[in-house]
Amino acid sequence: DADVTQTPRNRITKTGKRIMLECSQTKGHDRMYWYRQDPGLGLRLIYYSFDVKDINKGEISDGYSVSRQAQAKFSLSLESAIPNQTALYFCATSDLPGQGMGADTQYFGPGTRLTVL
Amino acid sequence: EDQVTQSPEALRLQEGESSSLNCSYTVSGLRGLFWYRQDPGKGPEFLFTLYSAGEEKEKERLKATLTKKESFLHITAPKPEDSATYLCAVQANSGAGSYQLTFGKGTKLSVIP
Numbered sequence: 001d002a003d004v005t006q007t008p009r010n011r012i013t014k015t016g017k018r019i020m021l022e023c024s025q026t027k028g029h030d031r032m033y034w035y036r037q038d039p040g041l042g043l044r045l046i047y048y049s050f051d052v053k054d055i056n057k058g059e060i061s062d063g064y065s066v067s068r069q070a071q072a073k074f075s076l077s078l079e080s081a082i083p084n085q086t087a088l089y090f091c092a093t094s095d096l097p098g099q100g101m102g103a104d105t106q107y108f109g110p111g112t113r114l115t116v117l
Numbered sequence: 118e119d120q121v122t123q124s125p126e127a128l129r130l131q132e133g134e135s136s137s138l139n140c141s142y143t144v145s146g147l148r149g150l151f152w153y154r155q156d157p158g159k160g161p162e163f164l165f166t167l168y169s170a171g172e173e174k175e176k177e178r179l180k181a182t183l184t185k186k187e188s189f190l191h192i193t194a195p196k197p198e199d200s201a202t203y204l205c206a207v208q209a210n211s212g213a214g215s216y217q218l219t220f221g222k223g224t225k226l227s228v229i230p
Contacts, residue, residue, distance in 0.1 A: 004160075033217075043161070043204070043220040058217060090160050104208075105151065106218060108160035 003027045004109035006091050012115045019078040021112050023091030030095065032074040033106060034058075034066060037088040046089075049074055081116040088113055119144045123205050123221035130195055130228050138190040138203055138224045146210030150188050151218065152181050153204040161204055164190075195228045202226070 004025045013019050023032065034046040045058030047066040055066055063085060067075045078085055089112045094104040120143045130136055142150065149168050153161035165174045167183040174181050178199065180191040190203055202225045206218040 040222065042222045043206075043218075045217045048217065088158075105149075105163055105166050107163055108153075110160045111158070113158070 004091060004093055004107060006089075006109040006112050008112060009110065010113045012117065013081055014117050015082055017081050019081050019114065021076045021078075021089055021091075021114070023074045023076070023109060025072050025091075025093045025109075027093050027095070027107065028071075029093040029107075030071065031093060031104065032068065033092040033094070034064075034074070034076045035090045035092060035108075036060070036085075037090060037111075043090065046076065078114075078116075081114075083116045086114060086116045119207055119209055119219040121205055121207055121219050121221035123203075123224050125224060126222070127225045128227070130192075130226070132196060132228055132230050133194050135191070135193045135195070137192070138226070140188040140190070140205030140221055141186060142188070142205070142207045144207045144209050144219070148208045148210045150183055151206045151208070152179075152188070152190055153206065155202045155204055155223070157202075164203075192226070195226075197228045197230050200226055200228045 007022045031050050033048045035043045037043045044060050046060055046064050047058050049055050049068045052068050065077045091109040092106040094106045122141045124139045149166050151166050152164040154164055155161045165181040170185045172183050178193045182189050202223040204223045206220045208218055
């Protein structure tokens, strides 16, 4: 079974609809992230959470909200979807760096392809 | 502002033809540089983390190296299954970038049989 799962994998919706994307992980990591990927723009951070009580905005949070329901679950909502939110959305997780270690490696889920008409 | 530039944008190789991908970066202080592989429609797959200049890591036909300004991903005798987009990302030591990865736009590698 995959360590990081995302549902749904594909979603087509209409402008103005509320959409929720879900992410679950079995890696036991405390940190979770939501990214979007657009052709020619690369991956950009939307929100991140270092634990259940900690939620932070990333580079492009406008139009999005998140909920960290448990250590293993992190959901992304589009309150009122618009066409320029059409993109690939990825959830990622990371663990706290070990003693003396540097960066915390992020592991990505399979992605959700969202189309807003 | 942290920046990552990858070159070339696309690379076509014959099977067995070795080459290198480049990742140039600007960061206030490097905590780590990451290489990922991404297949079409899938999530990035972690390959390597490099922490300091001079460090090298290898995995099968891939070898990643790091200097103070850039990283190279060397591909030795590539096979068609190595075809993918390779992403480079940096994480800063402090400030706004210390929690997040700044990604380059990737190099799309095609290996022709």
